[in-house]
Amino acid sequence: VHKKQPTLLTQPNVIQPNFNPNLTQANFNPTQPNPTQFLGRLSSQTRPLANPQFANEPSLSPYLKDHIRIYTPLSHCPMARRMWNAARFAASSLTRSTRRFSTAIPGPCIVHKRGADILHDPWFNKDTGFPLTERDRLGLRGLLPPRVISFEQQYARFMESYRSLEKNTKGQPEGVVALAKWRILNRLHDRNETLYYRVLIDNIQDFAPVIYTPTVGLVCQNYSGLFRRPxxxxxxxxxxxxxxxxxxxxxxxxxxxxxxxxxxxxxxxxxxxxxxxxxxxxxxxxxxxxxxxxxxxxxxxxxxxxxxxxxxxxxxxxxxxxxxxxxxxxxxxxxxxxxxxxxxxxxxxxxxxxxxxxxxxxxxxxxxxxCTFNDDIQGTAGVALAGLLGAVRAQGRPLADFVKQKIVVVGAGSAGLGVLNMAVQAVARMAGNGEAAAKYHFFLIDKDGLVTKERKNLDPMAAPFAKEPGAIDGLMEGASLVEVVKKVKPMCFLVCLELVVLQAMRESDSAKPAIFAMSNPTMNAECTAEDAFKHAGENIVFGSGSPFDNVDLGNGKVGHVNQANNMYLFPGIGLGALLAGARLISDGMLQAASECLASYITDEDIRQGILYPSIHSIRHLTVEVGAAVLRAAVAEELAEGHCEVGPRELMNMSKEETLEYVTRNMWFPVYSPLVHEK
CATH class of the missing domain: 3.40.50.10380 (Malic enzyme, N-terminal domain)
Structure with missing residues (x-):
């Protein structure tokens, strides 16, 4: 048959509102029930239409809006438009109340494909996981083997294949193994995104280095040869x-x-x-x-x-x-x-x-x-600042002492300058003085040595951090890295290049100096964790942009390695800005993200030299960071709201409600029932 399904108005299980759906501006009657009253009567009938527990499903809002739209036509009618706006506000409360619906069945997903087209679409493909009823509904009968394999069985089979690959490639060159792991994950990604992301979420510690740094660098270098599917x-x-x-x-x-x-x-x-x-x-x-x-x-x-x-x-x-x-x-x-x-x-x-x-x-x-940001400048800076704040705690000092830290940054690129800018802003805010005074304890070194105001062709972005020649311990333009380290005795050091520099760090004024080797992938790291602990001393705090194993220091001691990677921040920055409906991403939002990351680590971990959380907890961390970014956006009046939740409701949320709001709006991979629609 080619008939359309009955409209909502003709369904007997829906209470009809007491006004004409064909009202126009000429015959509109303002004495009709207001939208809140109307929604109150309608709510008991609309709750079963979609499962609000799965807020990521596109089904809830369209259903709700469509139902309201049937009764509140807007054509050329100012009063109707005002009622519709009021209805949308009331709808947000209705939507949130329905999120308490107890069933665990995911809401349906509307698809506009049938047959083999669905099998070739990784967004919707379930491989052998399509139930028989769904195969009938979508024209898949005969296109798949008859046995239905559950999601859990598919998951277990993939993990078995992956572990078998690990076993079979043992002893082969590291690059060969990394690319083999990437290929098997990429094949799943190309075929079935739901299963791919579930595998990734549950095994993030194992798979993040494969789909992200450092393996992604190797993939990019060989991309033209690896290309299979756009x-x-x-x-x-x-x-x-x-x-x-x-x-x-x-x-x-x-x-x-x-x-x-x-x-x-x-x-x-x-x-x-x-x-x-x-x-x-x-x-x-x-x-x-x-x-x-x-x-x-x-x-x-x-x-x-x-x-x-x-x-x-x-x-x-x-x-x-x-x-x-x-x-x-x-x-x-x-x-x-x-x-x-x-x-x-x-x-x-x-x-x-x-x-x-x-x-x-x-x-x-x-x-x-x-609404945009640069991860290399702002994301790296945020992660580095969180590490610097953690290093202060690791040294047994109060956070207020961060304003006294002597910090040397090597590299006047986007990452190095981004770190300096954000750190200076943090010091200025904590000390309550201007940024000019805050820059006193920061030293910038590039390939030509210490950057001073005598530098010819000084980059405009580096100029604010240039020192007066000879003003500090007689350091002149182009002073070497070793000379700067020996005279300044920094407490924190971002990026180090030579073993002699690491050895010079032993003379730091800090009982627990911090070293951050931020470059990635691993082959480009400035120094290894083992070199850092060997030459700079066992009491250092070490962070790196690429993953390294912890270092055995002997006598039962362990040198903890902190991966100072942007992955701890950029997901939360994006999530918080999205759920706030932020017009732009401000410095205040980025500072909030960095400070949230710094405060996430317990005092016990800090005492052991651990500055960043385990990647196992990255999803929970991202909720915290996202909520912090959202609250900062609201405080700066940059939030315009997301979906049915407006800026006023965001403003009235407590910290706990904000965390719950962020959590319930995060997508989680499960197979949703597919419904075909032309």
Whole structure:
């Protein structure tokens, strides 16, 4: 049959409201029941229509809005529009009350495909997990083996295959093993996203190094040879003038989170051009696993403007041209940002792995116009600041002593300058004085030595941190790293390059100096954990951007290694901004995220030199960080609300209610019943 299902008005189990659904401005009667009264009568009938426990399912809000819309037509009627706005406010309370519905059955998911098309769509495919009734409903009978395999059985079978792979590749080169693990996970990702993300969430400690750093760097280097199936979108310089229409080629009607790269500075590997798409894919996998962002609402994007890597120019999947520069480059980024926010005005855009000059330029250009942030500048800075605050606690000092810490930062790139900016802001706020005074204890060193005001061609972004020559312990322009360490005796050291520098750290004024080797992947780390504990002393606090094993110091002592990785912050920053409906991501929101991470660690862990939580708890940590970011957005009046929850309701939430609100809006992978709709 080709008939449509009965409308809600003709269903006998719904109480009809006492007003005409065909009212117009001419015959509208203001004496009709107000929306709150109407919703009160309707609520008992609408509760069973969708299971609100699964807030990520798209079913609840459309059902509710459609039911209200049937009774409150808005065509050219100001009074009706006012009633609709009031109804939406009342609906948010109704929606939250229905979230207490006790059934554990996930809400249905509407699909517009049938048969083999569903099997080829990883968003909806369940492999052999489709129930027989669903196979009939979706035209899958005969397209799958007859036996239905449960979700739990599929999960167990995959894990058995993965453990078998680990056993069979034992003893092989590390890179070979890493790529083999990535391939088996990627095949599952290409086929069945629900099972993929469940496996990832439950085994995040094992799989994060495979889908994220450090393996993702190896994947990017070999991307052209590993390519099997496209993921995300690719905008190139050849698409100039077409991006506004191209953006509608993406099949999802709603996108919440976009991670964008131009491939110009992938990790510590340099210019990889279009092969850098692996970074946005890996970052968004962490958004789903840690922050519970719905995978149907994420979008990895590669902005291909060419590459200056001669080897790739000879053979890769991107444009075979030199990189665009200047106005040509920025016009491409402008067009992309306008296109994205034309279709998805609430989408958050995270800039990732842009070379330094464009990282700062794009951040300053867009952060006041769009909800966006740069993870290399702001995310790295937030994680580093949390580590620095933790190091103060590890030294047995109160947090207020952070303003007295002498900190040396090596590297005047986007990460190093980002750390300095955020740390200076924190010191200025804690000390209650200006940023100029706060910069006194910070020292910036680049490849030419100590940065002072005598430096020729001084980078404008580094200029605020340049010292007066000779003003501090006689240190002059270009003073070597070893000389600075010996004279300044820093308590915290971000990035160290030579063993002689590590040895000089023994002379620090701190009883427990902190060393952070932030570069990744592992092959690019400035020093290993073993070298740090061996040459700088057993009493140090050590953090690294890449994963290292803890170090056996003998006599039952363990040197704890802290992975100072952005994954502890960026999922929570994105989640909090999304659920707040933030207009932009402010410095205050980023500071709140960093301080939340710093306070997450217990005093007992701090005494052992542990500055960051175990990755096992990353989902719980992300709830805390997301709630902190949301509260900061509300405090700064940047929150516009999310779905049915408005800014006033966000403002009235207690801390516990905010945490509960964040938790219930996180997606979790389960097989939802699929309902076909043309």
């Amino acid at each position: 993921r995300g979108m690719y905008f190139s310089a050849k698409d100039k003038g077409e991006m506004m229409s191209m953006i509608y080629n993406w099949p999802a009607h709603q996108v919440d989170m976009i991670v964008l790269t131009d491939g110009s500075r992938i990790l510590g590997l340099g210019d990889l051009g279009v092969q850098g798409i692996g970074i946005p894919i890996g970052k968004l996998d962490m958004y789903v696993a840690a922050a519970g962002i719905n995978p149907q609402r994420i979008l990895p994007v590669m902005l291909d403007v060419g590459t200056n890597n001669q080897k790739l120019l000879e053979d890769h999947l991107g444009l075979r041209q030199r990189r665009l520069e200047g106005e040509e480059y920025i016009s491409i980024v402008d067009e992309f940002m306008e296109a994205v926010h034309t279709r998805w005005p609430k989408a958050i855009v995270q800039f990732e792995d842009f070379q330094m000059k464009w990282a700062f330029e794009t951040l300053q250009r867009y952060r006041k116009r769009f």
